[in-house]
Amino acid sequence: MSKEQIITGNIQPPNKDLEFLKQKFPNCFDKNGAFDFEKFKTQLSKNEINFSKESYGMDWLGKSYARLLATDETTTLLKEDETFNQKEENENSENLLIKGDNLEVLKHLSNAYYEKIKMIYIDPPYNTGSDGFVYADDRTFTIEELQELAGINEERAKRILDFTQSKSNSHSAWLTFMYPRLYIAKQLLKEDGVIFISIDENELTQLRLLLDEIFGEENFIECICWNKRIPKNDKGVGNIHEYILVYVKNSELKPLFTMRKDGLDDIYEIVEKLKKNKISLPESEKLIKKLYKKNAYDRGITLYNSLSEDYRLWGKINMSWPNADTFGPTYEVKHPITKKPVNIPDRGWRWKEDTFNKASLRVNGKYKEIKKLHDGSILCGKIWFASDENTQPSSVTFLDDVNMFLLRSILSFKSDGGIELEGLFDNKSYFSYPKPTKLLRVLISSYVNGESDTVLDFFAGSGTTGDAVMQLNAEDGGKRKFILAQLPELIDNKKNKAAYDFVKNKLNIETPTIFDITKERLIRASKKIQEENKEKDLTKQDLGFKVFETMPIWENYNFESEELEKQISLFDENILTKEDIKALLATWKTYDGISLTESIQETDLNGYTAHYSNEKLYLMDKGFTTENLKALLEKIDSDKSFNPTTIIAFGYHFESKNLREISENIKSYTNKKSIDIDFITRY
Numbered sequence: 192m193s194k195e196q197i198i199t200g201n202i203q204p205p206n207k208d209l210e211f212l213k214q215k216f217p218n219c220f221d222k223n224g225a226f227d228f229e230k231f232k233t234q235l236s237k238n239e240i241n242f243s244k245e246s247y248g249m250d251w252l253g254k255s256y257a258r259l260l261a262t263d264e265t266t267t268l269l270k271e272d273e274t275f276n277q278k279e280e281n282e283n284s285e286n287l288l289i290k291g292d293n294l295e296v297l298k299h300l301s302n303a304y305y306e307k308i309k310m311i312y313i314d315p316p317y318n319t320g321s322d323g324f325v326y327a328d329d330r331t332f333t334i335e336e337l338q339e340l341a342g343i344n345e346e347r348a349k350r351i352l353d354f355t356q357s358k359s360n361s362h363s364a365w366l367t368f369m370y371p372r373l374y375i376a377k378q379l380l381k382e383d384g385v386i387f388i389s390i391d392e393n394e395l396t397q398l399r400l401l402l403d404e405i406f407g408e409e410n411f412i413e414c415i416c417w418n419k420r421i422p423k424n425d426k427g428v429g430n431i432h433e434y435i436l437v438y439v440k441n442s443e444l445k446p447l448f449t450m451r452k453d454g455l456d457d458i459y460e461i462v463e464k465l466k467k468n469k470i471s472l473p474e475s476e477k478l479i480k481k482l483y484k485k486n487a488y489d490r491g492i493t494l495y496n497s498l499s500e501d502y503r504l505w506g507k508i509n510m511s512w513p514n515a516d517t518f519g520p521t522y523e524v525k526h527p528i529t530k531k532p533v534n535i536p537d538r539g540w541r542w543k544e545d546t547f548n549k550a551s552l553r554v555n556g557k558y559k560e561i562k563k564l565h566d567g568s569i570l571c572g573k574i575w576f577a578s579d580e581n582t583q584p585s586s587v588t589f590l591d592d593v594n595m596f597l598l599r600s601i602l603s604f605k606s607d608g609g610i611e612l613e614g615l616f617d618n619k620s621y622f623s624y625p626k627p628t629k630l631l632r633v634l635i636s637s638y639v640n641g642e643s644d645t646v647l648d649f650f651a652g653s654g655t656t657g658d659a660v661m662q663l664n665a666e667d668g669g670k671r672k673f674i675l676a677q678l679p680e681l682i683d684n685k686k687n688k689a690a691y692d693f694v695k696n697k698l699n700i701e702t703p704t705i706f707d708i709t710k711e712r713l714i715r716a717s718k719k720i721q722e723e724n725k726e727k728d729l730t731k732q733d734l735g736f737k738v739f740e741t742m743p744i745w746e747n748y749n750f751e752s753e754e755l756e757k758q759i760s761l762f763d764e765n766i767l768t769k770e771d772i773k774a775l776l777a778t779w780k781t782y783d784g785i786s787l788t789e790s791i792q793e794t795d796l797n798g799y800t801a802h803y804s805n806e807k808l809y810l811m812d813k814g815f816t817t818e819n820l821k822a823l824l825e826k827i828d829s830d831k832s833f834n835p836t837t838i839i840a841f842g843y844h845f846e847s848k849n850l851r852e853i854s855e856n857i858k859s860y861t862n863k864k865s866i867d868i869d870f871i872t873r874y
Contacts, residue, residue, distance in 0.1 A: 195842070196873045199744060199775065202265040202782055204301035204375050249400040253367035255341040256351045261371035263330070265298045267291065267741035269781065270774040276737045280717070284735035285643075285788045286657065287674040288713060290706045291741030293649040296676040297375040299741070303781040304674070308379045309644035311386040312634060312656055314626055318365045318394050326364035328355045362397055369398070372649065373405050379647065380440045385412070387634050388436045389626065395434055402438050412437040412446065415599075417630065419606035435602075435634070448598035448637040459504075459591075466502045472565040479504065499570060499589075500562055507575055507585035510547075511536030520544060526580040527558045527571055533580045542586075550574050550586060598637040604630045612653055615715040621690035621708050622653040631659035641669030651675035654709040657736065658716040664732055665720045672733065675713075679704040679740075710738065737788055742774060764843035772811050772841070776802060779839065779873065783807055794833070797822035808835035813844040820853060824860055827868075835868060842872040 212231075213220060219231045269289075275281060289296050316324035332340070337348040354364055376386065386406075390398050395414075403411065415435040422429035439446050465475040476498045497505050512519040519539030523532050524547070540547065551574035552559040562570040567578040573587045608625035635646055635656075641664075648656035660673040682703040684691045694703030698711060717734040745767065781787055784805070791804040799819040802809040808823075826833050838857065840850065850872050857870045 194869070194871055196871055198779065198782060198873050199268070199748065202298060202778070203262055204298055204378060205305060206262065207305070207378065248404055249397075251363040251366050252347075253351050253354065253363050254370070255343050255347070256337065256355065257367045257370035258374075259337075259341050260294065260328075260330070260367075261374040265295055266330075266744060267295045267299075268744055268774040268778045269299050269739050269787070270742045270770070271777050272738040272740065273773075278735070281735035281737055284733050284737055285672045285786075286660075286733055286736035287739065287787055288651070288654075288657070288710060288736050289674070289676045289739045289741070289787075290679050291676065292678055293676045294372055294375075295741045297372060297379070297649060299778065299781055300674070301375055301378060302784050303786050304379050304645075304647075305784075306379070306381050306384075307645060308647045308674075309381055309384055310635065310639050311376055311380065311384070311647045311649075312388075312631065313376075313386075313648055313650045314389040314652060315369065315650050316365075317391045318360055318362075319391070320360065320393075324365065324368075325358040325360050326355060326368055327358065362394070365394055366397055366401060369401060370405070373401065376647075376649070377405055377440065382441050383444045383446065384440045385446065385638050386438050387415075389417075389433060390436060391433045392430075395436075398436060402436060406438040406440070410439050410442045412439055412442070412448075413600050416601045418601060418603040420603065421606045446638070449595040450598050450633060451595065451636055462498075462502050462504070472498055472500070472502075475502070476565075500564060504590040505587050506590070507587060510541055510574075510583060510585055512538045512541050514538075522547075524584065525556065526576060527561045527569055528576075528578075529580050531580040533576070534583055536583060547574070551584075598633070602630065602633065604633075608653075608655060612712065615712060615719060616693070619689055619693065621687070621693055622705070622712075623687075625653040626655045628655055628659040628662060631655055632663055635659055635671070636663055639671055641667050641671070643670040643672060645672045645674060647674045649676040651677040651709050652705070654712040654716070657713050661713075661717060661720055661732075661734055665724050665727065665729060665734075668732075670733070673736075675709065677706045677709045679706040682708075739777065739787055745771065767843075775841065776809055776811055779809065780804065780807075783837075783839075794826070796826065803833065803835065806834060806836045808838045810838065810840040811844065812841075815840075815845060815849060815853075817852065820856055824856065827860075828864075837869045837871060839871045839873050842874045845872070 209226075212226065216231060219227050221227060316322055318324045332352065334345060334348045334352060337343070337352060338345055341348070341351075343351075354361065355367070373386075380386065388398065388402075399411075399414070413436075415437060417433045417435055418431060419433060420431055422431045424430070437448075462475070462479060465478065470478075479498060497507070499505055515538075517538065519536075519541055520543055521535050521539045522544040523535070524540075525531065526533055542550070548554070550572055552572035558571045560571060564570055569576040569578070570587065573589075575585045575587050576582075577584075604627055606624075606627060608627040608630075609620060609623070611627060612622055612625050613620055639646060646656060646660055651657070654675060654677075657673045657675050660671050663669055664671055682691045682694060682705060690708060691703050694700050694707045694711075698707055700707050713736055720734060721729060776791070777787065780789075780791060785791075785807070789804060791802045791809075794801045794803045794808070796819045799810075799815055799822075800812065801823070802811060823838075827835065838853075840853065842850070845853075854870050857868055861868050
């Protein structure tokens with residue numbers, strides 16, 4: 192099969208929903224591919240499906256424009272940083288850092304990484320009025336073009352273009368900025384994927400409604416409150432928190448978010464020392480409470496602050512029924528020492544009597560094991576009693592019996608990301624308000640286990656997410672991967688002179704950008720992880736990353752024309768360099784579903800170099816002859832590891848007669864061998 196494609200200037204996110212409808216309801220599309228909704232409704236109503244006449248949603252100036260941006264064509268190519276990527280620590284890495292506008296980056300990722308991302312974390316601009324957010328858009332539409340493309344009237348089209356070109360920071364501008372990015376992000380998530388989004392009160396309400404629309408209200412999981420413990424006082428209240436909105440792709444899969452006990456080993460070591468040094472239990476417990484509170488508080492973990500006689504940490508849980516509308520059993524429980532009945536809760540016990548008997552080691556009303564604690568209380572199995580019967584007993588959970596905690600809706604982590612970053616950059620501050628890796632480590636490990644799942648952050652900032660992924664993998668031997676995207680935002684020489692001078696003078700980069708800080712942070716974080724884990728074998732850990740960047744499509748290349756022959760005459764392919772062709776190849780391979788980190792094999796066809804990966808063969812260069820064609824067919828015939836199902840030729844580097852010759856010979860060969868090979872001429 193032979194066909195022609197105009198792809199380079201027409202890369203856009205796939206619309207899988209539309210493809211599904213075309214597959215299942217082909218009769219609801221007309222000959223031009225337009226969807227007939229009324230016919231669709233009629234067909235479904237025959238199956239007794241009722242359409243609700245009520246609706247709930249949000250609208251804003253620019254929503255139609257935002258939808259257009261979500262499906263609009265990309266205006267860039269992807270270019271590899273070959274020098275950096277070929278370094279020993281990076282050449283086999285599956286981690287990615289991409290420089291460019293994240294909307295463009297997401298569109299480039301939308302085929303190769305469709306439904307392959309396990310978790311997305313983003314820390315977008317909060318639109319506080321002082322964080323520098325303004326809506327910026329380099330797309331240029333006339334009023335008439337926007338009217339036609341977005342299906343809106345002239346007045347609305349004019350108002351939209353006014354604010355998109357005026358550097359607005361209104362709620363509408365912020366929503367227009369966020370919508371297309373979140374729309375594509377959802378497509379990248381696996382069916383069991385999750386997205387965490389940091390935000391504060393300025394756009395929390397708008398973001399929640401926007402996510403309800405894109406992900407579905409039923410897929411909302413939680414609005415986590417992050418107690419960062421650093422107050423800001425701009426409204427007469429000491430505000431010490433931010434929010435993290437959590438949505439999943441499909442809540443029907445019953446997602447579970449957990450917290451690990453990691454980081455508490457130091458407390459157990461201290462307990463053993465206290466025990467060995469014969470420090471009394473009362474004194475030991477005071478020290479443990481102080482230490483545990485400090486460590487556990489920094490992880491948002493329930494406080495286990497009591498010590499048993501064998502120095503086990505434990506915590507109590509109320510035994511009374513907590514629900515005001517529910518009544519539990521009211522059986523009698525006698526105190527193990529006084530033998531008198533303890534007070535029965537007003538609404539009964541939370542447990543059945545059999546459950547209580549097993550937990551307290553009670554048989555026929557007698558307790559098999561009675562341990563007196565240093566404070567006068569009593570422990571029977573896993574039930575705690577006060578020194579008398581006037582206090583209701585509690586169940587006990589020992590910390591060393593617990594492997595995981597459910598992720599809490601309130602997390603307390605000091606906002607010390609800046610101090611952490613300064614530690615990597617010789618105690619100099621080059622980036623404002625980075626998130627702490629402690630927060631990211633908890634979020635990532637709550638849902639992404641040690642398997643080779645990918646975490647995406649397309650507002651990478653200083654690179655905290657990548658740092659956190661590498662730290663977690665070094666700890667537990669995991670194979671998590673990261674993809675980060677960061678805009679090459681210029682560093683202001685006046686507002687942040689230290690960062691500007693560092694990038695320009697220390698990194699020797701002529702035009703300093705935030706991206707340069709991101710990249711350097713990941714390099715330094717990797718080195719620090721290796722230095723701090725010398726006792727571990729990290730040779731199998733991926734502590735490198737590959738770098739790509741977006742670049743504009745060549746001048747005069749992305750234009751409209753009905754006939755390919757006209758395009759060939761309009762575009763001068765002689766202006767293209769070897770690097771341009773490599774960028775085109777990187778762009779096309781992601782369009783064809785090949786990940787950016789996957790290598791492409793150079794294949795020699797009797798002196799002509801083709802590029803092969805994932806059963807796709809790319810013919811990018813000039814000079815393809817009949818002899819090269821013979822070599823291609825012979826290789827397919829003789830090399831079992833070489834089985835291209837698609838051959839793609841860069842049309843500008845082939846004459847029409849060459850293309851016809853390749854197409855005819857491929858067709859003849861496939862007919863003879865009874866195999867399928869598509870031949871595509873791409874522009």
